[in-house]
Amino acid sequence: MxxxxxxxxxxxxxxxxxxxxxxxxxxxxxxxxxxxxxxxxxxxxxxxxxxxxxxxxxxxxxxxxxxxxxxxxxxxxxxxxxxxxxxxxxxxxxxxxxxxxxxxxxxxxxxxxxxxxxxxxxxxxxxxxxxxxxxxxxxxxxxxxxxxxxxxxxxxxxxxxxxxxxxxxxxxxxxxxxxxxxxxxxxxxxxxxxxxxxxxxxxxxxxxxxxxxxxxxxxxxxxxxxxxxxxxxxxxxxxxxxxxxxxxxxxxxxxxxxxVDKLERFIAAKKKNYGLYASGIKGIEGLSLLGVPQGTRPNYWFYSLIVDEKCYGLSRDGLMRKLADNKIESRPLWQLNHLQQPYRLYQSYRIERAPGFLKRILNIPSSSGLKEKEVERVIKVLKKRR
Ligand SMILES: Cc1ncc(COP(=O)(O)O)c(C=O)c1O
Incomplete structure (x- = not known):
């Protein structure tokens, strides 16, 4: 594989x-x-x-x-x-x-x-x-x-x-x-x-x-x-x-x-794969794909999966391990900056939402050369809960 x-x-x-x-x-x-x-x-x-x-x-x-x-x-x-x-x-x-x-x-x-x-x-x-x-x-x-x-x-x-x-x-x-x-x-x-x-x-x-x-x-x-x-x-x-x-x-x-000359082609490929992921993930309880802000055309650089552990029955890290077992690379978010060692003593203002994302987000394969078959393989693994 x-x-x-x-x-x-x-x-x-x-x-x-x-x-x-x-x-x-x-x-x-x-x-x-x-x-x-x-x-x-x-x-x-x-x-x-x-x-x-x-x-x-x-x-x-x-x-x-x-x-x-x-x-x-x-x-x-x-x-x-x-x-x-x-x-x-x-x-x-x-x-x-x-x-x-x-x-x-x-x-x-x-x-x-x-x-x-x-x-x-x-x-x-x-x-x-x-x-x-x-x-x-x-x-x-x-x-x-x-x-x-x-x-x-x-x-x-x-x-x-x-x-x-x-x-x-x-x-x-x-x-x-x-x-x-x-x-x-x-x-x-x-x-x-x-x-x-x-x-x-x-x-x-x-x-x-x-x-x-x-x-x-x-x-x-x-x-x-x-x-x-x-x-x-x-x-x-x-x-x-x-x-x-x-x-x-x-x-x-x-x-x-x-x-640069290939950029729009890359974006079109990423947008298409985002759509394939979105429809594949739609029916999986406890998983959703981070949306796109209204009134924008993003470049679809990365796809962020939101894992609701209670509904999905598997934690974000558990899902990351399951994907790795199936030879699929995924990655959590960066540690939040106000918690990084060099920055702990600096001021932060009402940080309430970011920790929730930190716990639940998992980025899934998003290369511009990703094939439809590969997206299907990822979705198949996401559908298996254990
Ligand atoms: C949000 C953000 N800012 C800045 C950078 C830095 O860019 P570079 O790696 O070209 O220094 C990156 C990525 O590498 C990034 O993701």
Whole structure:
């Protein structure tokens, strides 16, 4: 029996051809594919600027830096997400404040507003946290597993409180809104800056890599400056501040270029498999698939199964073991960030919903190359209760 992995890449002849072109031409560090990738991302997303960089984590770090976040200032982050955006805040010496999630596991915008209204005092410089006395500078909404956050409400609150918004769209490339004032807009193009990742498990990949997206020329320029060691004079190498070496390389950009062209095909395949899973799981008491926010077209990056142990008769971990016995890979959620060792002493605000998800969610195979037969095999195992 062949193993069904959780998520594997989908690389073809086009990627190989482009890599060979880099090697043959000798352009392996800088080169035309980086500019080409930036152009293709802008065209696809309808964004003004894209700046490629080494990975999504570094993209988040430079985005915070470009937005003026400094040591001892605070940034609001979700408690339920991969740890990367929280670490990016810490690299600058800034401090995270953890928020709860909504029914789609995205940041809870109502609690975000309550926190600013009840726990902060507005000053000339911006909101100051009454408890820590620190200035709040930014918020990082993460579009978890590809489901778009409620950006309409979040942007209204953030603008009212003069917070910068850095969208972590590392999991949601290709997701967009279908109604309202953001109709037709992709995640990553709404906040001040948006960050993408081309890590191996993402919807498109170049092994590693990332990009910062913006419609603000000055911010994009600042990001490019920062990832190039903050070089003020390219001839005499004058640096007027400390920058970073976060530039992308031509070989990986060549792979990513070919992948961008396949993105909509990958999303269509993932959407189809989501539908197959949804109808197969419908009749299984105690199991359901996390839904899709109304008014959005997500990229269906990951499929989250919600396990109700009492009704299903098997715990989430029991189901994970049963799938593993049948050579099917699955994965629970990340430990919540406010409970991670480095972050236990930081402030978190009314975290009530996320622990329930942590206990009950199991992600099931979601590769874009997943075959219908494989989805059926997973469903068959889910149907057997022991
Ligand atoms: C939500 C989230 N943010 C940030 C990252 C970091 O991206 P990268 O691996 O490219 O650094 C990832 C995934 O890797 C992620 O899932």
């Amino acid at each position: 062949r193993k069904i992995p959780l998520s594997v890449l989908n690389i073809g002849a086009e990627e190989k051809r482009s890599v060979l072109e880099c090697l043959d031409s000798g352009w392996i560090a800088a080169g035309k594919f980086i500019t080409e990738l930036e152009k293709r991302l802008c065209r696809y997303l309808g964004a003004k600027k894209a700046v490629c960089c080494v990975n999504g984590t570094c993209g988040l770090l430079v985005s915070l830096d470009a937005c003026g976040v400094k040591a001892d200032e605070e940034v609001i982050v979700p408690c339920l997400t991969f740890i990367s955006p929280v670490n990016a805040v810490s690299y600058l010496g800034a401090k995270p404040v953890f928020m709860d999630c909504d029914e789609y596991m995205n940041i809870d915008v109502n609690k975000f507003e309550d926190f600013l209204r009840l726990e902060c005092r507005m000053t000339e410089r911006g909101p100051v946290n009454k408890c820590t006395k620190r200035l709040l500078k930014a918020v990082i909404p993460v579009h978890v597993f590809g489901n778009p956050c409620d950006m309409k409400s979040l942007m209204e609150v953030a603008r009212r409180y003069r917070l910068k918004v850095i969208e972590d769209a590392t999991e949601s490339l290709g997701s967009y809104y279908t109604v309202g004032n953001y109709k037709g807009k992709f995640t990553s193009t709404i906040g001040d800056l948006g960050v993408l990742s081309f890590n191996a498990n993402k919807i498109i990949t170049s092994g590693g890599g990332g990009a910062v997206i913006s419609n603000n020329d000055n911010l994009a320029k600042r990001v490019r400056y920062l990832i190039n060691q903050a070089k003020d004079d390219p001839l005499r190498y004058i640096h007027n501040r400390i920058g970073y070496n976060f530039r992308f390389n031509n070989i990986q950009a060549a792979i990513a270029c070919a992948q």
